[in-house]
Amino acid sequence: MGARLTEYDGLGVRLKAYEGRPAAVTGAGKDPVNAPMIRHWCEAMGDTSPAYRGPDAIAPPTMLQAWTMGGLLGHEGRTGAYDELLGLLDESGCTSVVATDCEQEYLRPLRPGDEVTFDAVIESVSDRKTTKLGTGYFVTTRMDVRVDGEPAGTHRFRILKYAPARRKPPKRRPRPVVNRDNAGFWEGVAGHRLLIQRCTGCGTLRHPWLPGCNACGCLDWDTVEASGAGTVYSHVVMHHPPFPAFEPPYAVGLIELAEGVRMVSNVVGVPYDKVRIGLPVRVEFRTYEDEEGALVLTVFRVVEGEG
Numbered sequence: 001m002g003a004r005l006t007e008y009d010g011l012g013v014r015l016k017a018y019e020g021r022p023a024a025v026t027g028a029g030k031d032p033v034n035a036p037m038i039r040h041w042c043e044a045m046g047d048t049s050p051a052y053r054g055p056d057a058i059a060p061p062t063m064l065q066a067w068t069m070g071g072l073l074g075h076e077g078r079t080g081a082y083d084e085l086l087g088l089l090d091e092s093g094c095t096s097v098v099a100t101d102c103e104q105e106y107l108r109p110l111r112p113g114d115e116v117t118f119d120a121v122i123e124s125v126s127d128r129k130t131t132k133l134g135t136g137y138f139v140t141t142r143m144d145v146r147v148d149g150e151p152a153g154t155h156r157f158r159i160l161k162y163a164p165a166r167r168k169p170p171k172r173r174p175r176p177v178v179n180r181d182n183a184g185f186w187e188g189v190a191g192h193r194l195l196i197q198r199c200t201g202c203g204t205l206r207h208p209w210l211p212g213c214n215a216c217g218c219l220d221w222d223t224v225e226a227s228g229a230g231t232v233y234s235h236v237v238m239h240h241p242p243f244p245a246f247e248p249p250y251a252v253g254l255i256e257l258a259e260g261v262r263m264v265s266n267v268v269g270v271p272y273d274k275v276r277i278g279l280p281v282r283v284e285f286r287t288y289e290d291e292e293g294a295l296v297l298t299v300f301r302v303v304e305g306e307g
């Protein structure tokens, strides 16, 4: 709660006027409480309780709402008041909806053959609330379920009708996945060194980093520092899908380092449509700052005079 006084909320006052008004009147269950629906429910829920089987079966209490549902064709008994309330919210910009919670009370067991009737009331409309999703109002409806006119249970259902918060796209770079096998590579990059793995068994260079050598199977390795020189071996231009951290279109190159291994990286220094196979490039270390701290990544810049 803020420290300032509650400001006048004209919409809120209009919405509050709907409290206590009916949301559905004298609805009737499309089917009586019945064994096949109970069996399907129990199968779907994995509920094997013997209480829901046999001649003395009761319906699982949590099926309460199931007996009131309108099915694909919907309900007949819905009132204008509920639609008006939602309409007011829509007009005010609260166009999004999320179901937040449901609360049930069971007053007597339901058994196959019971004919269910119900009515629903707009029980409460909250003050204006700001959530992570956006700003809006919680609307609680209460459905009273009856059998032969006697209360059998209540079902409270709460929605948040809200104006979605405008989210700033995160500009932060996705972090590389650093694991035991490639940690040495990223440590090198953090220190502005481009390290290539070298098999100590047969001397084969490899990238990306792997636990073992593809040529001889040897698990021992050391590193050599790349000169940073390379050429564009292949490339693609990314238009779609857009990623928040990158401004499309941009060129992604497969760079062949002078030492012979290849790595995927951005190609910078020329427009995306000027990237060509064979273009000479040189590694550049870029530092990105975000809430997790500094992140150093490699890009390859086209060598001056070659664009």
Ligand SMILES: [Zn+2]
Pocket (backbone or CB within 6 Å): 199, 200, 201, 202, 203, 204, 213, 214, 215, 216, 217, 218
């Ligand atoms: Zn090897």
